Amino acid sequence: MLLRHSPTSPYVRKVMVLLHETGLLDQIAVETIDGWSEPEVLLEENPLSMVPTLVLDDGQTLFDSRVICEYLDRRHVGRPMLPPTGDMHWYVLRDQALADGILDCAVLIFVEQQKRPEAQRWDWWLELKRRAIERSLDSLEQDIEALLERVDLGAIAIAVAIGYLDLRGAAGDWRETRPALATWYAGFSQRPSMIATAPPV
Ligand SMILES: N[C@@H](CCC(=O)N[C@@H](CS)C(=O)NCC(=O)O)C(=O)O
Known part of the structure; x- marks a missing residue:
């Protein structure tokens, strides 16, 4: 998986903290990109041109940070960061x-x-x-x-x-x-x- 990232974006930071807390960090490649400048590669993945955007291994993309956090939270075996019930x-x-x-x-x-x-x-x-x-x-x-x-x-x-x-x-x-x-x-x-x-x- 590839995470489109910005070091000052708090929405990205939320995803990154969750990756650290759940031990998933080593399953993710991180690439810094500037959503504000509407880069071509990001537009193809997310018409909103926003970070965070998560590119899955099959090429599908997920956004925004809430969706990404819930997706990642179901991919680890530890205590869920969002209680399921x-x-x-x-x-x-x-x-x-x-x-x-x-x-x-x-x-x-x-x-x-x-x-x-x-x-x-x-x-x-x-x-x-x-x-x-x-x-x-x-x-x-x-x-x-x-x-x-x-x-x-x-x-x-x-x-x-x-x-x-x-x-x-x-x-x-x-x-x-x-x-x-x-x-x-x-x-x-x-x-x-x-x-x-x-x-x-
Ligand atoms: N609701 C979105 C907000 C994401 C967002 O606002 N990202 C900003 C960076 S902090 C962005 O990419 N802005 C680029 C733009 O608005 O063109 C989320 O939770 O992911």
């Missing part, structure tokens, strides 16, 4: 949706600030997305008990999302008002899977 199945998916939603907001802010000409930036839009991130972090702080001791797809996605907020400075000094979340994140960040996949500064 029960309440936790839905809670883990919900947590991943929250984390990906935070990422979607942070990427939109990044694009608005870094790619759009300054005169065309839309403050209302930026503030709307910032508030969504703030509320999401508040809810994680409030429900921190539900996150403790977990290493699953939901916890991975949340840690990766927070890592991306830090990388882009998209949530300022969020730790000041969310001490419990900060402590949880500090601990989770020490996992070898998180250290090995940390984006270049």
Whole structure:
């Protein structure tokens, strides 16, 4: 299998952390590509021209990160990163949706600030997305008990999302008002899977 990869993409990082945690890393070749420049090879595999894209051994492709993570999670023998049944199945998916939603907001802010000409930036839009991130972090702080001791797809996605907020400075000094979340994140960040996949500064 071949994973189309970008070292700064948090969606790619989620897949990479899962590969580390499940011991699947040596089954995957990784190739860095820039989705934003619509490279021909990626367009043939994914009309959205986005990373991560996973090319299977039979030439079929899978995207996006949620689909890739679920596919990979069924290919190892250890404890599943997405519990197959029960309440936790839905809670883990919900947590991943929250984390990906935070990422979607942070990427939109990044694009608005870094790619759009300054005169065309839309403050209302930026503030709307910032508030969504703030509320999401508040809810994680409030429900921190539900996150403790977990290493699953939901916890991975949340840690990766927070890592991306830090990388882009998209949530300022969020730790000041969310001490419990900060402590949880500090601990989770020490996992070898998180250290090995940390984006270049
Ligand atoms: N929902 C997608 C999002 C993937 C995504 O936004 N990838 C970005 C890199 S962080 C990308 O490839 N952007 C290229 C583009 O939008 O043209 C997933 O979970 O995989």
